[in-house]
Every structure is written in C-alpha cells, then in structure tokens.
Amino acid sequence: MRRRKERIDRGIKVRSGDVFALCSWREMLYLAAPRMLPIVGLLVLSLALSVYWQRVLLSVSVFALLAISWDILAQSGMISLGQALFFGSGAYLAGIMNHYWGWPPAVTIPLATIFGGLLCTLLLTPVLRLRGIYFSMVTLVLPLMLVRIVEATRIFGGTEGLSGLASFPTRWVEIYLIIAALLAALFGFRRLMDSDFGLVLKGINDNDRSVMNAGINIYWFKIQALFIASSVGAFAGAFMTHVYLFVGMPVFALDYSILPIAAAVVGGIGTLAGSTLGAFILVPLSEILRGLGGLRIVFYGLFLVIFTVALPEGIFHYVQRKYHQFERWAEVER
Amino acid sequence: MSDFPLLGVRRLYKNFGGVQAIQDLNFELAEGELLGLIGPNGSGKTTAVNLITGFVKPAQGEILYRGRDITAWPPYKVVRLGIARTFQMVKPFYQLPAYKNMIIPLYSPRVKQMTGGKYGDRNAVALDLLEEVGFERDALVAYKAASALPQGYLKRLELAKAIALNPDLMILDELFSGLSLAEVASILPIIEKLRQQGKTIIMIEHRLKELFRIADRVIVLNFGQKIADGNVADVMESREVKNAYLGTE
Structure with missing residues (x-):
C-alpha cells in the first residue's frame, strides 16, 4: 500500500470559493471542532473546577470580554488604552442603580451595559477625529480623570466606594451568565466583523480615505x-460589581486597560478568538505565579516577552495556520 | 435639466504653507463632457481634484455642483451627490479577494438611494461590476486576493469601485499611469462606454496620446494656474503650453 500526504482543508476549499461544501461527517468535524472547543471546554471547566478556580474563570471571562472589546476597536482603526473607562462606567452605573434605587442585577446589568456604552461613546465621540496615538492618549487619560473626580467630589461613596450591593442568586448563575456572554460576544462579533458592516470598519482601519470616497x-x-x-x-464591569458586591475607584485601575491589550497581543489581534485565547492564558498564568510572591511580576513579564518574541503573530494565528496545514495519510494505490 | 453647468469652479485658491498649489482656478463643465486635466508634475492637478471632492479645503473660492455650493463639504457628502473619483495611488485591501474590495462602495448610502433602498446580494453585484471593467467572469481573477493582481487589474478595480457608486461626474486620477499600451487600450473602451451612458468625466493624465483620442476639451495647469483651456488641437498649439512642457526656448 502506497500512501501520500494530503491536506485536509484543500479538498473542502477547492470545491467552492467562499462557501464550504462539506461531503462527510469527517469534514464537518474538521470545521466544527475548533468552534465547538470553546463551548464544550467552558462547560466542562465550569463543572470540573474548584470554587477558587471558578472565581478565576470568572475573572478570565471578564478579561476576555475586555480583550474582545479592545480588538473590535483595534480592527476599526481605534487603538484604545482605556478599556478601564468602559469597565468602570458599567461598574459604577450598576452599583449606583443597585445602591441608590435598589434595582436587582437582572435590571442593573442590562441597563448599565446600554447606558455605559452610550456614556463612553459620548465621551469619546469628540475625539474620534484624532488618529493613532492621539486618540489612544485620550482614552488613557479619561479613566484616570474619572477616578480623581470621584475622589475629589466624594460622589458615589468617594474613596470608600459603594458596598453591600446585591449578589447573584447562586454562583452557578454567575458562572453561566458570564460564559454565555463570552460565547455570545465571541461568536456574535466575529460574525459581525466578517459581515459587510465589519468589512467597512476594517476598511476604515486600512484606508479611511478610500472609505470616505465611497x-x-x-x-x-x-x-x-x-x-x-x-x-x-x-x-463586564456591571457583572463584576455584582460579583464583588462592591464598586469603587479600583474599577478604573490601569489593569483593566493594559491586561486586555496584553491578552489580545499574545493571543493574536484581528480575530477576537485570539483575544479570548490570550485572556485564557494570561489570567490563569498570573494566578499560578501567585506563589512566587514578589518575583511574580518578573516571571509574568518574562512570559509576555517570550510569547511576543517567539510568536509575534499571536498564538491563535499560529495554531490556526497549523490546523489549516494539518495533513492526513491518503491511499494512492493498494 | 437645470440651467446650471454640472460643475462650476470659481476663483479657487489653495496654498500649502508658502506654496501656491492652486491660484485663481476657474472653469465650468457641461453635462456629458470629457475634460482632460493636464500639466507638468506638481502643477496642482491632484490638488484641484482634492478640492472638488472635499479631501482638501480651499483657502478661497467656491465649487458649485449643479448650481449648489459644495465648497468644503466633507468627501462622503460630495460622493452622495454623485461625484466619484479614483486615486492615483491605488490602495486596495490586499488581503481580500478582488470582489470583496467592491463591498465598501456597494455599502454606500449613495448606492442604496440609487436602487430604491437596497441591493440584493452585494457579492453578485460586485462580480457584475468587475466583469464590466474586464475581470473575466469565468476566470478566477475576481476571486484572487488583491495582492496577487497585476497593476492593470488593480486600476480596473479602482475604476469599478467608482462605477459602483453610479456617479454623474467621474474624476479619474492618472488611471493609465503604470499601465502597458495593451492595458490602456483595453480600458479605453470602458471609458467610451461610460460616456455613452451620459457620464461626465474629468481625467488627469500624463499619457497625452491616449487622452487626446477621447477628450473633448483640455485644461492645462502650470504652477497652480490655468494656462490653457480649449479643444485639444488649439491647446497643444499654444505657446505657453509648449513652454510649460518643453521649457522655454
């Protein structure tokens, strides 16, 4: 029996340009498996993990959402250094609605999502004309300014923050809500960025004059x-408010701005899946390194450097390429 | 039809720092005309186009489209009125297939207006438009990544993007530059066809021989000033034009 190597994807792709024509369960699995992996993986993880690591999974998912949010902006030509602005606005809005008006999480989270989005959009719209680093600087400064405003005017609990906020009914609601949100964001926005609307956004990033000219x-x-x-x-911010049962100045911390960028860069920019993968690597890594005490940041930084030097395209792009190049043995003659 | 000319440019001035890019430019363009805009390098041809299409704001003067003042309008609004241009330096989405490059103009509100609200399948329309400019329907070329296409096809893609907007006035900025004689010869019939459809066209060109075969009228710029305006034969006989192109005797 003689054999030769052939690529699995070629047969699928050759049959049609854009649409995949699937001819067997095996080929269907080839396409479905990478998409099923995060869904099945998250469900299994949520059941298999200890309570402590479940908390880590919450934090991972929140940072994954922030990284997705960063990547959507980056693909549209806006490099943000201030995801903390979005996170903090959502967190404070949910906290305020719960603390002052007593609204439950089922109301505060959707409202904080929409009004947090509107508020940040309003704050940043005047500077949309700025490009590149100039836009980035404004996004970096805004959350820092908001912190000082809260501190100086002592509104919303000032430096103390608002505590004793309502919690979710059980930790299972917490974990499945954030998993559902993460999967919806990942697949939904991936689809959106692949649509014609997304194409226009990417066009703005690539060549905004040409898009204006259309x-x-x-x-x-x-x-x-x-x-x-x-x-x-x-x-993400509103969700965490009801997990921590507290909202205060730390929600505008630099961590929420920088870590999502690190996750997107390590995972791979431009796919959203890369950003998610990055968060799933960096956040647990940071937890594991906790045992090292003061040296934690050193090792963490070292890992970041190794990742970015070894795989500058991002882990996701590397894995994706290898998957597309995957070969199997096919019979030539018996 | 209105009494106004399609395009009117009046006393237009533009300077970049101390450099006078455009000085006192005046001209009118009638519906259906094909105007050649020529002049030596740096004479202000592209600046004039940028001023008309809103990419650059004039220091003084006004631009009228069908009698309506569109001076300093943002580019996207100018396009929606029906003025489409191509760029001298084509910059497609290199990683995308050629036909996907057509999606952005097809997403334009201008296109939605023209076809009564919506376009069906943008991909299909994109392929039709590409066929019009010479992407053979049965060949794979429209599906190839733009980075894999030769310059001739990229220029056609640029032209197709402008045609997709269904403009009344098309401004083609050095469409022929960098193309072989054969490639130019294959694009000329497309322009003839656009003229038959009643489109008004301004062409910036250095390839004068080809331009003169199709142009009704030529305007010559030199150092931002109009030095000649008229039909091809008269303009090329003018002493000033000879000086500008060949240097003073």
Whole structure:
C-alpha cells in the first residue's frame, strides 16, 4: 500500500470559493471542532473546577470580554488604552442603580451595559477625529480623570466606594451568565466583523480615505463600533460589581486597560478568538505565579516577552495556520 | 435639466504653507463632457481634484455642483451627490479577494438611494461590476486576493469601485499611469462606454496620446494656474503650453 500526504482543508476549499461544501461527517468535524472547543471546554471547566478556580474563570471571562472589546476597536482603526473607562462606567452605573434605587442585577446589568456604552461613546465621540496615538492618549487619560473626580467630589461613596450591593442568586448563575456572554460576544462579533458592516470598519482601519470616497461617513461607523465595544466593556464591569458586591475607584485601575491589550497581543489581534485565547492564558498564568510572591511580576513579564518574541503573530494565528496545514495519510494505490 | 453647468469652479485658491498649489482656478463643465486635466508634475492637478471632492479645503473660492455650493463639504457628502473619483495611488485591501474590495462602495448610502433602498446580494453585484471593467467572469481573477493582481487589474478595480457608486461626474486620477499600451487600450473602451451612458468625466493624465483620442476639451495647469483651456488641437498649439512642457526656448 502506497500512501501520500494530503491536506485536509484543500479538498473542502477547492470545491467552492467562499462557501464550504462539506461531503462527510469527517469534514464537518474538521470545521466544527475548533468552534465547538470553546463551548464544550467552558462547560466542562465550569463543572470540573474548584470554587477558587471558578472565581478565576470568572475573572478570565471578564478579561476576555475586555480583550474582545479592545480588538473590535483595534480592527476599526481605534487603538484604545482605556478599556478601564468602559469597565468602570458599567461598574459604577450598576452599583449606583443597585445602591441608590435598589434595582436587582437582572435590571442593573442590562441597563448599565446600554447606558455605559452610550456614556463612553459620548465621551469619546469628540475625539474620534484624532488618529493613532492621539486618540489612544485620550482614552488613557479619561479613566484616570474619572477616578480623581470621584475622589475629589466624594460622589458615589468617594474613596470608600459603594458596598453591600446585591449578589447573584447562586454562583452557578454567575458562572453561566458570564460564559454565555463570552460565547455570545465571541461568536456574535466575529460574525459581525466578517459581515459587510465589519468589512467597512476594517476598511476604515486600512484606508479611511478610500472609505470616505465611497460616500460613507466614517465617523458614524466609528461611533457604532465604539458603542459596541464600550457596551461589551460596560457589561463586564456591571457583572463584576455584582460579583464583588462592591464598586469603587479600583474599577478604573490601569489593569483593566493594559491586561486586555496584553491578552489580545499574545493571543493574536484581528480575530477576537485570539483575544479570548490570550485572556485564557494570561489570567490563569498570573494566578499560578501567585506563589512566587514578589518575583511574580518578573516571571509574568518574562512570559509576555517570550510569547511576543517567539510568536509575534499571536498564538491563535499560529495554531490556526497549523490546523489549516494539518495533513492526513491518503491511499494512492493498494 | 437645470440651467446650471454640472460643475462650476470659481476663483479657487489653495496654498500649502508658502506654496501656491492652486491660484485663481476657474472653469465650468457641461453635462456629458470629457475634460482632460493636464500639466507638468506638481502643477496642482491632484490638488484641484482634492478640492472638488472635499479631501482638501480651499483657502478661497467656491465649487458649485449643479448650481449648489459644495465648497468644503466633507468627501462622503460630495460622493452622495454623485461625484466619484479614483486615486492615483491605488490602495486596495490586499488581503481580500478582488470582489470583496467592491463591498465598501456597494455599502454606500449613495448606492442604496440609487436602487430604491437596497441591493440584493452585494457579492453578485460586485462580480457584475468587475466583469464590466474586464475581470473575466469565468476566470478566477475576481476571486484572487488583491495582492496577487497585476497593476492593470488593480486600476480596473479602482475604476469599478467608482462605477459602483453610479456617479454623474467621474474624476479619474492618472488611471493609465503604470499601465502597458495593451492595458490602456483595453480600458479605453470602458471609458467610451461610460460616456455613452451620459457620464461626465474629468481625467488627469500624463499619457497625452491616449487622452487626446477621447477628450473633448483640455485644461492645462502650470504652477497652480490655468494656462490653457480649449479643444485639444488649439491647446497643444499654444505657446505657453509648449513652454510649460518643453521649457522655454
């Protein structure tokens, strides 16, 4: 029996340009498996993990959402250094609605998501004309300013924050809500960015003059992308408020801005799946390194450098390429 | 039809720092005309186009489209009125297939207006438009990544993107530059066809021989000033044009 190596994807792709024509269960599995992996993986993880690691999974999912939010903006030509603005706005809005008006999480989270998104969009719309680093600087500064405003005016509990907020009924609600949100964001926005609407956003990133020249108001499209991204971040913030039962100045911390970027860069920019993967690597890594005490940051930094030097394209792109190049043995003659 | 010319440019000035890019430019363009805009390098041709399409704001002067003042309008609004342009330096989405590059103009509100609200399948429309500019329907070329296409096809893609907007006035900025004679010869019939459809066209060109075969009228710029305006034969006989192109004797 003689054999030769053949690539699995070629047969699938050759049969049609854009649409995959699947001819067997095996081929269906080839396409479905990578998409099923996060769904099945998250469900299994949620059941298999200890209570402590379940908390880590919450935090992972929140950072994954922030990284997705960052990636949506980056794909639309806006490099944000201030995911903390989105996170903090959502967190404070949920906290305020719960603390002052006593609304339950089922009401505060959806409202904080929408109004957090609107608030951030309003704050950033005036600077949408700025490009590159100038836009980034404003996003970096805004959350820092908001912290000082809370501190100086002592509104919303000032430095103490608002505590004793309502919690979710059980930790299972917590964990499945955030898993559902993460999967919905990952698959939903991946689809959106692959649609014609997403193509226009990527076009703005690539060559905004050419998009303007098609009679498209690029600022209106940027505003829409900004609203989508900031709503995702605000949801994450509102969710965490009801997990910590507290909201205060730390929600505007730099961690919420920087870690999502690190996750997106390590995982791979431009796919959303990469950002998610990055968060799933970096956040647990940081937990594992906790035992090292003071040296934790050193090792953490070292890992970041190793990842970015060894795989500058991002882990996801590397894995995806290898998967597409995967070969099997096929019979030539017996 | 209105009494106004399709396009009117009046006393237009633009300077970049101390450089006078455009000085006192005046001209009118009638519906259906094909105007050649020529001049030596740096004479202000592209700046004039940028001013008309809103990519650059004039220091002084006004631009009228069908009698309506569109001076300093943002580009996307100018396009929605029916003025489409191509860029001299084509910059497609290199990683996307050629036909996907057509999606952005097809997403334009201008296109939605023209076809009564919506376009059915944008991909299908994209392929139709590409066929019009010479992407053979049965060949794979429309499906190839833009990065894999030769310059001739990229220029056609740029032209198709402008045609997709169904403009009344098309401004083609050095469409022929960098193309072989054969490639130019294959694009000329497309432009003839656009003219038959009643489109008004401004062409910036350095390839004068080809331009003169199709142009009704030529405007010559030099150092931002109009030095000649008229039909091809008269303009090329003008002493000033000879000086500008060949240097003073």
